[in-house]
Amino acid sequence: MKTLQIKTAQNVNIKFTVANVGQRLLAFAVDNVLKFAYIYIVYNIFDFQALDRAFNGDNWTIKAISVLILIPVTFYSLYSEILMDGQTIGKKLLKIKVINEDGFKPSITDFVMRWFLRIIDFNLFVLIVVYVMSVGLPNEDMIVGLLFIFGKLVGLLLIIITKKNQRFGDIIANTVVIYLKDTAKFSDTILVDLENEYVAMYPNVIQLSDNDVRIIKETFKSAKKYNDYKTLINLRSKIIEVTGIVSKHKSDTEFIETVLKDYNYYTQKM
Known part of the structure; x- marks a missing residue:
């Protein structure tokens, strides 16, 4: 398998294993089975002939209902990856996930861009065929097939x-x-010892993912070791930017230590 070494903005190298073609195809297949199952169930529940009679043959209304029914399928991968931290059900089963090239969770804009460009990755055929059909080329059937x-x-x-x-x-x-x-092993790297009476301060830390906390912890340890105050400042700013936390600590070190403890508290102690 290919490996990917990501150098974070704080100059910490994180090594990942890149998902291969087989894993992504299997995840894609699982997700499509779920989509087709949904469509099959919905179209067997809804009596479209009854709807046609109810709306007096209003084709526009029937089509609008059909579009609404298909919305969950159309946006499935987008809302799944946003809500499931870079995974769909298929990706979760195959133990793969989407991250950005900095190692952190992608932004909603990243997820939207990635989803929208599926039109090129998997549906370029539709765009080109519309053009071919409009100009009327010779051997059109063979061209369309290719x-x-x-x-x-x-x-x-x-x-x-x-x-x-x-x-x-x-x-x-x-x-x-x-x-x-x-x-x-990945989870072990984010563990922090907590006192039994520990009281958390920043509930917004739950917006971070395990991967985010892993990078924060490794970066923090490296910065502390070499007294890299600039990295500590940048790390604190990045945490605040991602979580929206209003810091109650003046010290960067105390703030980051508290964030790590709070994440462990909210994800493992409750």
């Missing part, structure tokens, strides 16, 4: 040939899909 194959494989081909196994949406959104092969 375009179908090419258009559906763009994302797959990019994942195979790019250094970080990125499709076009990943490249533009600066994201990469990693394999969480060392989940137990």
Whole structure:
């Protein structure tokens, strides 16, 4: 498997294993099975003939209802990755997730960009065929067939040939899909000892992911060791930017230590 070394803004190197084509295809297949299952169930529950009679054959209304029914499928990967910390159900089962190239959780804008550009990664065929059909080329059927194959494989081909196994949406959104092969070891790196009577101060820390806290802890340890005050200031600013915490500590060191303890408190003690 390919590995990816990310150098954070605080000059700490974090090593990840990049998800391979097989893992991503299996996750994609699982997600599509869920989508088709949803469509099958919904269209067997709804009696569209009854709806047609109820709306007196108003095709626009029927089409509008059909579009509303398909919204969960259309936006499935987008809201799943936002709500599930870079994962869909398929990705969770295959133990892979989306992160940005700095090692942190992607922003909502990153997720939206990545989702929107699926139109190029997997549906380029549709865009090109619209053009081909409009100009009326000779051997049109053969061209459309070739375009179908090419258009559906763009994302797959990019994942195979790019250094970080990125499709076009990943490249533009600066994201990469990693394999969480060392989940137990990964969790151990964020553990912090807490006193039994410990009282947390910053509930907003739950907006961080395990990966964020891992990077924060490793960066913090390195900065403390070398008295790198500039990195401590930058790290504190990044935490505040991501979580929206209003700091109650004047010292960068005390603030970051409290954030690490609070994260452990809210995620493991409650």
